[in-house]
Amino acid sequence: MNDKVIICEELTKRFGDFIAVNHISFDVRKGEIFGFLGANGAGKTTAMRILCGLSFPTSGKATVAGFDVYKQQESIKKNIGYMSQKFSLYENLTVVENIEFFGGVYGLSSAEIRRRSDRLVNKLGLTQEARKLVRSLPLGWKQKLAFSVAIFHDPQIVFLDEPTGGVDPITRRQFWDMIYEAAATGITVFVTTHYMDEAEYCNRITVMVDGKVEALDTPGNLKARYQAASMDEVFYQLARGAKRSAD
Amino acid sequence: MSVLRFILKKEFRQIFRDKTILAMMLVMPTVQLIILPLAMNFDVKNVNLAVVDNDHSTWSQQLIHKIGSSGYFRIVAAAPSFRQALEYIEREQADVVLEIPPGFERNLVREGEQHVGVSVDAINGTKAALGGSYLMAVIADFNRHIRLNERGKKAPGMGVNINITYSNWYNPLAEYRFYVVPAVMVLLLTLIAGFLSALNIVREKEMGTIEQINVTPIKKWQFILGKLIPFWIMGLVVFTLALTVEWVVYGIWPVGSFVLLYLFAAVYLVAMLGFGLLVSTYTDNQLQAMFVAFFFVMIFMLMSGLFTAVDSMPGWAQDIAFLTPVTHFVKVVRMVVLKGSGFADVQREFLFLVIFAVVLNSWAIWNYRKTS
Numbered sequence: 001m002n003d004k005v006i007i008c009e010e011l012t013k014r015f016g017d018f019i020a021v022n023h024i025s026f027d028v029r030k031g032e033i034f035g036f037l038g039a040n041g042a043g044k045t046t047a048m049r050i051l052c053g054l055s056f057p058t059s060g061k062a063t064v065a066g067f068d069v070y071k072q073q074e075s076i077k078k079n080i081g082y083m084s085q086k087f088s089l090y091e092n093l094t095v096v097e098n099i100e101f102f103g104g105v106y107g108l109s110s111a112e113i114r115r116r117s118d119r120l121v122n123k124l125g126l127t128q129e130a131r132k133l134v135r136s137l138p139l140g141w142k143q144k145l146a147f148s149v150a151i152f153h154d155p156q157i158v159f160l161d162e163p164t165g166g167v168d169p170i171t172r173r174q175f176w177d178m179i180y181e182a183a184a185t186g187i188t189v190f191v192t193t194h195y196m197d198e199a200e201y202c203n204r205i206t207v208m209v210d211g212k213v214e215a216l217d218t219p220g221n222l223k224a225r226y227q228a229a230s231m232d233e234v235f236y237q238l239a240r241g242a243k244r245s246a247d
Numbered sequence: 248m249s250v251l252r253f254i255l256k257k258e259f260r261q262i263f264r265d266k267t268i269l270a271m272m273l274v275m276p277t278v279q280l281i282i283l284p285l286a287m288n289f290d291v292k293n294v295n296l297a298v299v300d301n302d303h304s305t306w307s308q309q310l311i312h313k314i315g316s317s318g319y320f321r322i323v324a325a326a327p328s329f330r331q332a333l334e335y336i337e338r339e340q341a342d343v344v345l346e347i348p349p350g351f352e353r354n355l356v357r358e359g360e361q362h363v364g365v366s367v368d369a370i371n372g373t374k375a376a377l378g379g380s381y382l383m384a385v386i387a388d389f390n391r392h393i394r395l396n397e398r399g400k401k402a403p404g405m406g407v408n409i410n411i412t413y414s415n416w417y418n419p420l421a422e423y424r425f426y427v428v429p430a431v432m433v434l435l436l437t438l439i440a441g442f443l444s445a446l447n448i449v450r451e452k453e454m455g456t457i458e459q460i461n462v463t464p465i466k467k468w469q470f471i472l473g474k475l476i477p478f479w480i481m482g483l484v485v486f487t488l489a490l491t492v493e494w495v496v497y498g499i500w501p502v503g504s505f506v507l508l509y510l511f512a513a514v515y516l517v518a519m520l521g522f523g524l525l526v527s528t529y530t531d532n533q534l535q536a537m538f539v540a541f542f543f544v545m546i547f548m549l550m551s552g553l554f555t556a557v558d559s560m561p562g563w564a565q566d567i568a569f570l571t572p573v574t575h576f577v578k579v580v581r582m583v584v585l586k587g588s589g590f591a592d593v594q595r596e597f598l599f600l601v602i603f604a605v606v607l608n609s610w611a612i613w614n615y616r617k618t619s
Contacts, residue, residue: 052462055619073618074464082462086455092264093257104253105463 003030005157005188006051011060013046020046022211023060028157028190033183035202036192039239043211044192045085045161051190052082052159065156078106081150081158081187085165087142089149091135095126098134099149106153120148140171144178151182158182160191164198176201196231205231207238214238250465254473262477268443276435276485280492283434284427294378297324297332297341304352310389314345319381329364336368343367343378355393428497429580430553432489433515436482437573440516441544442537444478444523449536452527461617471612475520482516483509502587508580511593514600515576521607522572528614547573572603 006028013021021043028034038044049055051064053073062069065079089098096117103113121130124144129137137145143163151158160179164172176198183189191202199205200219207215207222215222215238219231228234263269296314300307315322323341326332335341346364354361365382367375451457460470486509493499501508523540530536550564551557551573557565568574575596582588590597 053618054458054461077462078464080462082459084455084458084462086458088455088459090257090261090456091454092261097257097260101253101257102459102463104256105250105460105465107250107464109249 005030005065007063009061011062012058014058019211024213026206026216030188031186032203033189035199035205037199037205038208039242042208044208048159048161053077079156081155083146083150083160083163085161089134089146092133094131094133096130102149103152140167143167147178151187157188162192196235199231209239209242251469255476258473258477272481272485276489277492280431280489281496283431284424291374291377292319294320294343295323295341296320297326297335297344298322299326299329299332299346301349302347302351306352307347313389314385317385342374424497425585428493428499429584430577433577433580435485435489437519439482439485440519441523442540444520445526445536445540446533448474448527449530449533453532467612467615478520479516486512501584503583507590508583511579514604518572518600518603518607521604521611524611525607528611547571551577553577572600575599
């Protein structure tokens with residue numbers, strides 16, 4: 001029908017008196033790397049959880065991959081991959097066992113899983129570690145593995161919630177190479193971050209402040225509009241007025 | 248179906264990787280079955296008795312001798328006064344004081360009647376109550392013999408005695424272990440099913456892995472079955488182990504059918520696993536889950552008739568007992584193991600367990616939310 005894979009209109013989420021997400025509207029095009037920026041507590045994760053079908057919105061409309069976030073969460077889930085802020089592969093399973101489990105849950109056949117899993121382990125350079133428990137891997141590798149598992153079943157969209165938190169700069173760079181590679185195969189990437197250098201890697205970015213979308217454009221246009229040399233400055237100008245303190 | 252297969256594979260891998268839990272599952276039944284029945288012995292022996300004999304007559308000596316030879320009492324002191332005898336109780340050296348007043352023999356002969364004083368330390372309720380009543384029984388017996396000797400010829404009417412001959416059915420020697428061992432088996436299954444399932448799911452919540460599950464198209468019943476089946480199988484393994492220990496150590500071989508026992512164990516496990524799942528859907532971390540599960544399991548255990556007879560509880564307590572799955576299972580295990588009851592005898596209990604299984608699991612599935 002169209003090339004918009006995520007459409008959000010006036011989406012709102014309240015927790016009692018607190019409005020975590022306040023009437024946000026935006027849409028995401030197919031194959032794009034869409035950055036979601038904001039300070040801690042700006043409502044990024046809450047918005048993402050709604051789009052992933054993990055949380056009910058209070059009001060507003062949204063569709064993901066053509067499915068409604070109120071009623072068709074399970075259909076959404078078939079078409080997306082998700083990597084949460086907190087590492088959430090099974091620490092007491094091996095690399096290969098984690099891959100097998102998540103592949104299986106998305107309905108891939110054993111043969112298909114084996115083929116893709118071998119390729120993935122090779123690509124990640126984890127041949128030696130394939131039979132080791134995930135617990136024993138360094139954080140950078142864990143994050144790369146978590147991302148690979150999130151796109152293992154070829155979803156239309158992958159949601160990444162601060163995927164590079166606590167990761168060293170080199171690994172972060174490699175991680176973004178992987179994101180580009182995934183986007184090149186047609187997967188839409190929806191990523192939250194508060195590293196401003198990463199924001200520069202996105203096709204378009206949204207800046208959230210206190211639950212509202214304050215700006216949405218390409219990094220270049222935003223810099224031009226706010227007469228800033230870097231995204232850091234853009235973000236600082238926008239987020240300066242934030243009322244919510246960082247958590 | 249294949250999704251479920253992947254889930255089961257993962258669950259079993261995790262269970263077998265956790266050596267502590269695995270060892271506990273195997274060690275717990277063996278050790279508990281060996282230790283608990285020996286410790287949970289309600290037969291009261293060795294009641295410590297302090298005697299105050301103010302009469303020093305032939306009859307008072309006879310009475311003391313009779314009590315001492317009954318096998319239930321150990322005469323720890325012969326105190327000169329009640330006050331001194333009471334000190335033995337205060338020092339916890341005696342449980343019961345028997346006071347024989349002066350003129351005991353004379354009054355019995357002349358008046359045909361005499362009171363004796365029995366004082367019991369009621370801190371240990373069971374021992375006190377049983378010790379007291381044993382003592383009464385011995386004295387009553389003594390009493391009867393005196394009356395017979397005294398008046399046997401003169402007044403036959405007075406000497407009429409009803410002798411009760413009784414036998415303990417299904418547990419001929421009234422041995423406590425026959426009563427306790429089947430109950431400990433129930434205890435084991437309850438712990439395994441109730442706690443492990445609750446903690447397992449809550450651990451996924453704590454680790455954050457449940458979110459990764461919730462964002463997949465996994466069906467709720469697939470996830471729940473994936474958690475249920477492995478523990479159900481482990482439960483049946485433990486049950487088998489328990490039956491083996493029971494036979495090897497205590498020589499108890501179920502009189503009734505094994506098929507019936509396993510059928511009940513299978514349904515009971517589903518019910519208790521459902522309970523564990525339900526707890527896990529209402530709690531956020533292992534501490535909460537442990538606390539909530541413990542609260543209920545304690546009530547289940549103490550009210551189930553595992554330790555005390557449900558029939559002798561007050562009416563409202565019987566109603567509560569009725570509402571715990573443990574009560575029905577304990578009853579059936581005892582009936583089948585000791586008495587050899589068939590399915591017809593335990594139909595009602597079967598129905599209750601099925602209802603518990605269905606209700607608890609449906610409730611758990613209903614309350615488990617993939618989208619909050």
